[in-house]
Amino acid sequence: MKKIRILGWSALLLIFVASFAVGFKVAAEHNLNDGYEIGDLADDFSLKNVDGNMVSLSDYGSAKGFLVIFTCNTCPYAQAYEDRIIALDAKYKPQGVPVIAINPNDPSVKSGDSFAKMKERADKKGFTFPYLLDEGQKVYPQYGATRTPHVFLLEKTTIGNVVRYIGTIDDNYQDASQVEEPFVENAVNAMLAGNEINPKTTKAIGCGIK
Template identity: 60%
Template sequence: MKTIKILSLVTLVVVMSAFTVNKIAVADGYKVGDVAEDFKLMNVDGKMVSLSNYKDAKGFIVTFTCNTCPYAVGYEDRIIALNNKYASLGYPVIAIMPNNPDVQPGDSMEAMKKRAKEKGFTFPYLMDDGQNIYPKYGATKTPHVFILQKTAKGHIVKYIGAIDDNYQDASAVKTKYVENAVNALLKGNEVPEKETKAIGCTIKV
């Protein structure tokens, strides 16, 4: 009986430790002002993509998104519009799919390729294979946006959060958080609102 109790306690500790590590990994993600590390992830075109590939970029609109979340799907056209507006100005969209495709088969690489083709994505749509990147950023939702500014010190996080203030209706948006942030950076100004709450689906691990 005593052995069973000890084994139960050990099991509980291991489970709780695993949960805590996961929570800490996300909670300890990048904050505004931190330097974001570069990454190398597979794009839907079969090529590996890194931030360092973009020599002329002034920064990036790194967006964690996916195929299967209704919030992410609802924002797809707005993400495309952001890239169309800002890529030529030096702030391209870099979309990253953070979900575990074993848990969420609709987010497999094949499904990503199909979706990117259907929607005509003009930006990279990368898979976070092994789910190593999203915890570094501290992403918790799809979509979840991190705006980076390229500096001599590295890629500085300037904004974290939602794309805008109305996920249900693009025509009813009052505050465009990402656009306001990028516009400020392009003018050499401080980002007016540096952090907002990301609204979306939880990342599947």
């Protein structure tokens, strides 16, 4: 009877340990996939640009911040925002906040987002900013990007690149002339002025990352 009771407790202990391990693994995966939140420090990366060079945030010594925008060639939403992304770079790069565009899609799933097609798209549209391939899809999960386009405004500080805004570019992807809330412009202007950003987050509108 005593032997049976001991075996019973051993089995319960094994079940508890196994359940804890599974729960810990799920929690760890959940935290990994959550991505950055406002106030987090964004890790640097090194990704290949369409010109063949590797690009990192640390390359921009005089930058005050960055507009890291996950976008692609093929998504209609991303295409609708391309001219506005070019305009954001033209407006804010001279003020120390350049656009860094990253294509997060897997080209084996979406052939139109291959590196060769990225080079063609950048040349056709006259991109004035780096257009990087997230090869192996390692960077976008860190950020928590889920859509194209998806914007992350970073402020360069003495402790690192702090996430200040996450979300969409504005409130009208269909017609730039009808925009009422230019969320990204408002966020960058507030950051540069040292003011509170409001809102700090919006819902990204676009295609799911492939």
